[in-house]
Amino acid sequence: MTHHSIDSATRAGRFMTTLRGERADSTPIWLMRQAGRYMPEYRALRERHTMLESIHSAELSAEITMQPIEAFDLDAAIIFSDILPPLAGMGLDLEFIKGVGPRLGNPVRSRADIDALRTPPMEEVMAGTLGAIKMVRRELNPRGIPLIGFSGAPFTLASYAIEGGGSKSYVHAKGLMYSDPPSWDVLMSKLVTVVSDYLTAQAAAGAQVLQLFDSWAGALGRLDYERFVQPYTRQVLTAALATGVPVIHFSTGTGAYLESIAAAAPTAVGVDFQTPLDEAWARIGTDRVIMGNLDPVLLHAPWEVLKRGADDVLARAAGRAGHVFNVGHGILPETPVDNVRRLVDHVHAASARAGTSV
Ligand code: CP3
Numbered sequence: 001m002t003h004h005s006i007d008s009a010t011r012a013g014r015f016m017t018t019l020r021g022e023r024a025d026s027t028p029i030w031l032m033r034q035a036g037r038y039m040p041e042y043r044a045l046r047e048r049h050t051m052l053e054s055i056h057s058a059e060l061s062a063e064i065t066m067q068p069i070e071a072f073d074l075d076a077a078i079i080f081s082d083i084l085p086p087l088a089g090m091g092l093d094l095e096f097i098k099g100v101g102p103r104l105g106n107p108v109r110s111r112a113d114i115d116a117l118r119t120p121p122m123e124e125v126m127a128g129t130l131g132a133i134k135m136v137r138r139e140l141n142p143r144g145i146p147l148i149g150f151s152g153a154p155f156t157l158a159s160y161a162i163e164g165g166g167s168k169s170y171v172h173a174k175g176l177m178y179s180d181p182p183s184w185d186v187l188m189s190k191l192v193t194v195v196s197d198y199l200t201a202q203a204a205a206g207a208q209v210l211q212l213f214d215s216w217a218g219a220l221g222r223l224d225y226e227r228f229v230q231p232y233t234r235q236v237l238t239a240a241l242a243t244g245v246p247v248i249h250f251s252t253g254t255g256a257y258l259e260s261i262a263a264a265a266p267t268a269v270g271v272d273f274q275t276p277l278d279e280a281w282a283r284i285g286t287d288r289v290i291m292g293n294l295d296p297v298l299l300h301a302p303w304e305v306l307k308r309g310a311d312d313v314l315a316r317a318a319g320r321a322g323h324v325f326n327v328g329h330g331i332l333p334e335t336p337v338d339n340v341r342r343l344v345d346h347v348h349a350a351s352a353r354a355g356t357s358v
Contacts, residue, residue, distance in 0.1 A: 218253015
């Protein structure tokens, strides 16, 4: 329990204060995929329950969400779920196949497929996740740790819906986008409805921060991003920000057009590890809040190498207000647990600022 002895007002302040662009007592850290297969507790639970059960049961989702919070001194929790279950609610057959990943059995390939997609209320489709948010908040409140809700962004969800799974070339998704812009607009508009509804419902259930994952946005050139994606992302961000909750936009492979990502106007921009943090921050504007961007593979390295990587990210942030430390993409399953603990503690110790308790 030692790591919970920190004054809860200070702790709560650290992440939320930083998201307001204000100076906190030290740099807040959380890790994308912080609950996952690298944790023995997670693997043990997943031996007894499928991925979809774990997502749709409020009790299981709440338990998994808390696993990394119990194990490490993290500054935020992220609700355990995945970006794809809302697509199942729209009518796609979602399966998580062990050792392969998620698959959609009936991918969207025609205008008729797009027209058949439903936009049901997310209170119904994602009731387990919304219930988990309420449960987890009761556990986190006394500790002063904020909870992040999330959704996939329209482009990444559209790509999944069209490809049916992971893809290298996005031939089908980009094929539809280029060859039939009116149908692309119908699909993206349906996703804007669902994603906006889902994020709003998560904020209403108690999520104090929201994150939009556009992990696949880097598949596009800048001009196509600006034409075919950014307007829809902006609509979602506008709806999410209207709840009054800060919103983080995360994407990977978008170093060629970070300015366009920032222009969609999230509260904070999550950057991958390809662009050095100082360069990324200068490009989006140092008055903006930035999240990132340690290469998650460094968590496999000996501590001295990992520490150097973490120190490099902190040095590039230069003690400026408005930096949330994170990995530049999700933690990998082979990550040694002890390196996660040491990283979290090191970021706090190395960034602690004298006389700035919040
Ligand atoms: O960050 C978190 O801890 C919250 C939970 C979360 C998961 N997936 C849990 C998960 C979040 C936010 C996601 C996002 C997600 N899911 C993205 C966007 C971010 C990214 O990483 O690019 C994408 C593209 C997906 C789709 C997805 N889900 C894939 C491609 C896979 C298989 C790859 C893999 O790592 O196994 C998943 C499965 C998944 N989602 C797992 C977890 C913990 C592993 C499930 C298991 O086998 O136990």
